[in-house]
Amino acid sequence: MLAKATKLLLVEDDEDDYILTRDYLEQLSSHVFDIDWISSPEQAIHVLSKNEHDICLLDYRLGASDGLSVLKQAIKNGFCGPIIMLTGQSNDALDSAALDAGAVDYLVKSEMSGSRFARSIRYALARRDVEDERVERLKAEAENRSKDRFLAHLSHELRTPLSSILGYTELLMLSDFNKQAENELGVIYRNGKHLLSLLNDVLDLSKIAVDKLELSLGEVNLDSLMADVFTLMRVSALDKGLSLKFESLEPLPLVIRVDATRVRQILINLINNAIKFTEQGEIVVNAWTEVVNEREMLFFSIKDSGLGIAPEKQALIFKPFEQIADVESRSVGGAGLGLAICSELLSRMQGDISLDSHVGKGSTFTISLYPGDIRQVERNLLKLDLTPNMQQKVAPCQVSGKVLVVDDLRDLRVLVGHLIGSAGAAVDYADNGKQALEKVKKQLADGHTTYDIIFLDIHMPVMGGKEAAIELRKLGFKGAIIALTAATMKGIHSELNALGFDDMIAKPVDSNLLYQCLELRLGQKEQPTSSIQPMPKPSRDKKCFLLVEDDADAAQITQLLLESLDVDTDIATSVKDCKAVLEHNSNYDKVLLDMHLPDGSGLELAGFIKQHYPNIKRVIISGMEPDAVHIRQLKIEQVLLKPINLALLNQLV
Template identity: 80%
Template sequence: MLDKATRLLLVEDDEDDYILTCDYLEQLSSHTFDIEWISDPKQAVEVLSKNQHDICLLDYRLGASDGLAVLKQAVENGFNGPIIMLTGQSNDAIDLAALDAGAVDYLVKSEMSSSRFARSIRYALARRDVEDERLERLKAEAENRSKDRFLAHLSHELRTPLSSILGYTELLMQSDFNEHANNELGVIYRNGKHLLSLLNDVLDLSKIAADKLELSCSDVNLDSLMADVFTLMRVSALDKGLSLRFESLQPLPLVISIDATRFRQILINIINNAIKFTEQGEIIVRAWTKAVDGREMLFFSIKDSGLGIAPEKQALIFKPFEQIADVESRSVGGAGLGLAICSELLSRMQGGISLDSAIGKGSEFTISLYPGNIEQVQRHVLKLDLAPKIQQKTAPCKVNGRVLVVDDLHDLRILVGHMISSAGAKVDYAEHGKQALDKVNKAQHQGNPYDIIFLDIHMPIMGGKEATIELRRMGFKGAIIALTAVAMKGIHSELSALGFNDVIGKPVDSSLLYQCLTNYSIATKKPVDKLAQPAQVQSCARFLLVEDDADAAQITQLLLESLGVETVVATSYEHTLEILKNDSQFDKVLLDMHLPDGSGLDLARYIKHHYHHLKRVIVSGIQPDPIQIKQLEIDQVLLKPINLALLGQLIEH
């Protein structure tokens, strides 16, 4: 297959020079050229503006016209290919003028028979290829950001109605009304939970793909964690008449350092699959430790007596969206994501997963993970409380005080309020942030302030982030708990910087809700987290924030404005130039490193040359190249995530 010809536009008014140039181009063995010849300057501008050529050779003298005018107009009209200026004689002034106007090189026609001509063509095309790759990369990054925003929106839109479905079903199941509809309520609840698990799987996989899934490791009691998993899964096993056994092959560490939530997710997923695909017999979960590459690892095996999996299909089950045929034939629900997520999570836990299975002989999954340094940790043989826990129908805590629940959805407000009032607190409601401010202000003037505010993030009129900043400005000292369906990377630190004390995800987990009531209620008199207090820095400064990510821009703008900094937001390279052209009266410009239409460092270079008075601050998720920072004389570098403390230091600096 022949390589695609390079589309070359030759703008030349001398026919002899056109013929000579074509001869020289044919002698270049590295490329095949599809040459279009134009002699009229106006026509050349029209053709170049269509941006359909890979490279342009442009004569400096075009009759009575000047090739520089064609060059400048073509660049302004959007031609982004390389342009090489040709002239009859060498002239340093013309050379510099051509390069300033956008040409990539300047050649004297007498040099076209030399190697310099070939080298100039090759370099120009290579630069074009590099630029194309950069634009493709920026396009892909922009698409990923769009996908992230879409998934965050999808999460919010789906979790919000699920909160009502699951919450109200739980209330009915725990009430006296469930006597005649217990089975029906159970069906609603189980299917709602199933929808939630599918949503979590899709979001988890997308966060893994975007490298935005973060693990939160802490010391965990292994006995308690395994007992919780056993209690949960034993009910599912008994429903199918199966036996479920947990056992340790040796004494295990009592305390390990892991992300308990993710580890539970892995175990529950694999055990649940074993129960699904086993019609009779038992599921055995065994645990042990073993030294691997000089450090002690924790291992678990989950063995079932099910149908087994054919060897040629075993690799598929660890790939996203793949399901083996007998899964489909037996109508077992799922999106085919669970084991793919388990594999990725275990990889992040410095471990892995393997499978040993044969048709008719069942399957055994073996997982490993690094439990932290357990060399000096006390050990015991695993003991499980075999008595299943009965769900409490009343609140597990008793508190007093006043609580304000703020959510634009009536069902969710009432649901959360019911949970809180069952614990003994007095509950008031608001539909959006502005209404919440009015109620808090009124309560404070009456000398009967709220102790805790549960505040939804996304609401009309005024959202939770804006409301929290205003609440702290008003002097509200109580706890503010965020209710959010969006659980993206960095959300906890961002909300903490805005003034929130804690975060509860949607659907609202009643145990987390009661824990917050216990931690922050008037009965316990828990002080407000110092991290949630806005920095006591006030300023009359004016900043230009260049950030294409809408969420990051909104949060940073809110933080800066809470410190008294007037903030204007630009979303791209071109948007920044447009703003500065009309208004350059800023104290500092905060530049994101990666913009959809250019580099933050390139923009910093442009600002340095054209707006000398502006101080430039690079905002980046990774540490930029210190050599580039020094060369560009960047005033300061801020590493994401941005918080009030960092911005306070920036203002003082």
């Protein structure tokens, strides 16, 4: 194969010198040159500005012009290749001037027949190659950094709204409302989880591509792990009328050392595929151990009675972005990343994945992974304890009356309104304090009965709750005004009472406290409102968390989920807010820190808290996986990846 010719531009106004230089270049055996000859300095600048040549030999004297001016202008215009200056006689001053102007070397024409000329050409081209490699490397590194930043931003931006979608759906599924919209809520929840699965697949593959995916090994109860997977996948199987069976062919180790999240991910992916491509019959999951190369490995097989995979497609399905499609062109969702990710993950777990499939008869995927040293671990058959732990809330009281809920967050308005409506009261809504005032003014002007209770959020745009309460009392509103606030610092009760509030309920709204309020104020309406004592405050022996999150929806749903777990939760929306809250009250069990805050980093804030409040445990909540090195350096106690759900928070509590 012929070497690629080096494009050389010779700028020389003497034809004899051009011919001699060309002859010398042709004698160089180390390179093949494609030579362009230009005699005019103006044309030289024009051609060099295109940056199309690998090297340039530039005569110092070009008629009345100076080659140095051509050199400087060419470099200024963007020529990146090496330029060697040629001159008729040796001159140290010209040599220095040429090198200072950007030439890589300076040669006397009489030396062009010697070894110095050849060496100068070789060195100039070698330096060019090194520089090209450096530029390409820097460009590649910049592109990788840019891609990492994009993926991190994408992860954060997608996981944050998913927290609200999945969190609120989960709350509704656990509430009495589930009876009215069970199917619809199920659709929302399943599709939200599917979006999260696709997001995780894309991010996992990107981390695998740049070798940044790390495993988090720990001791795992195998029976519990399998029960979790079975519980989750059984619903999907039943939806299609399929039977899902888990079997252990032999007693299995009760405890293994693996990355539980990744093992669960692999099993769910394979079982989900089996369900997806099976129209009738069953999916059977088997588990066993086997010694391979003097090490005991853990094996799983996932067998389905589905369509099977054609031989020519079996080699493709473990490659990224390749989707299995059957002969009937049935539409199958997904990004085509799952099996590729499973293969990569198992490789990192010192295991493997294989496939045995026949069209029309079904498929069997077999995976292996290293479970740690299990030689001395107690063994037993799988039990798969699947006792459900679901509890639905029912309103403990029935009242009548008119209630106005004022909050700028629609999700919270609807949630509080639903709780009030379930107790029997009529509910109206307003987005801010100004709208609430207008509704009350209209009722008073029409001579209608005003609201019995107004629930007012404190922080709202247009008009906040404090200003609205003052104006409502000026209008002559006699009903109860209850503050909804995340601020539970010392002195807040006195301040709110002075402004005209009757009481307050801390966010996230505790449904039991809300029902107590309704029963107290609407269950005995014959009593004057002013004589009613404030509702009892929540017990302070409960756990108390501080959540630092700037996204209002994500903060609200995390609050609500924690409240359902009987944890008092305050919210700060920035580094500054967090420091101010802790300065007034540092009696928190844990601080949950979002990674990206409007005025700083959650990791830096974690370091500040460690230094000034060492007794508070710190939990990082992030839309992307934080750098493991930073987490270890800051001694962060725990990391939660968005979207946050009830199960994650239950483990945290």
